[in-house]
Amino acid sequence: MATRRHPTARQARLGAELRKLREAAGLKATEAATLLGVSSVQMSQIESGVAGVSEERVRRLAANYACSQVELIDALVAMATDRTRGWWEEYRGTLPAAYLDLSELDHFATFRHDVAIIHVPGLFQTDAYARALFSYMNPEFPSSEVEHRVKHRMRRKVIIDGPNPIPYETVIHEAALRIQVAGSAASRAQLARILELSDADHVTVRVIPFGLDDFAGAGSAMVYVGGAVPCLDTVVRDAPHGTGFIDSAAQLEHSRRLFHRVKEASLTPEQSRDLINQIAKEL
Secondary structure, three states: OOEOOOOOHHHHHHHHHHHHHHHHOOOOHHHHHHHHOOOHHHHHHHHHOOEOOOHHHHHHHHHHOOOOOHHHHHHHHHHHHOOOOOHHHHHEOOEOHHHHHHHHHHHOOOOEEEEEOOOOOHHHOOHHHHHHHHHHHOOOOOHHHHHHHHHHHHHHOHHHHOOOOOOEEEEEEHHHHHOOOOOHHHHHHHHHHHHHHHOOOOEEEEEEOOOOOOOOOOOOOEEEEOOOOHHHOEEEEEEOOEEEEEOOHHHHHHHHHHHHHHHHHOOOHHHHHHHHHHHHHHO
């Protein structure tokens, strides 16, 4: 059983889910190791994502944990056995690991919900908009570093603008649409891009207008990514120290409710489109 120096977020998530099943069964790691016929060290490595695990072992663990959720077990098996080396691997060693983990998360997503308050969602950003953001937030970066990040962000859009798009729903605050990140011409192009993508059947765009009464959700920005089954969903949040991946049942449920509240407060897709057109004319 080979070990990994730096497991991806997906590999770590598999280990964490196996640990959750063990804990739900009321077993200690040493007891699970005995049932599987491995050492306690190997069991720890499996649950931390440092070591891989075969389909047979995943199913043996699920059986010993009395897990009867067939769809969940099959999803965990898929996580354990999939050997996909996606396009994001080209950036390994060039960009921070979190960037690659986000791309991998997107690749296996069944749907995605975004709430954007200050900036246009990354999946909608034009080249000029993304370049302006990276250059401003990281002025110390050489141009080559900025280009790597911009190209990576553009390629991530394949999940909504590629041959096999996933359902995508986003709620954008009017502030994000009006802030001229890269100048008026680039802003008009950015709004045109949002309108173009919103024409797709799998894309839904809603806007929270400035005039909305009693809206206290300015801190609601999030990325919610659907997994193969609901308990494998993931919430992504940006923080000063880096990107955080949230997967606890309580936090996932909280985020689902929060997205619903923000969505209910927003304009309809038709009203949102009218407002975006209006903003574009005012620039």
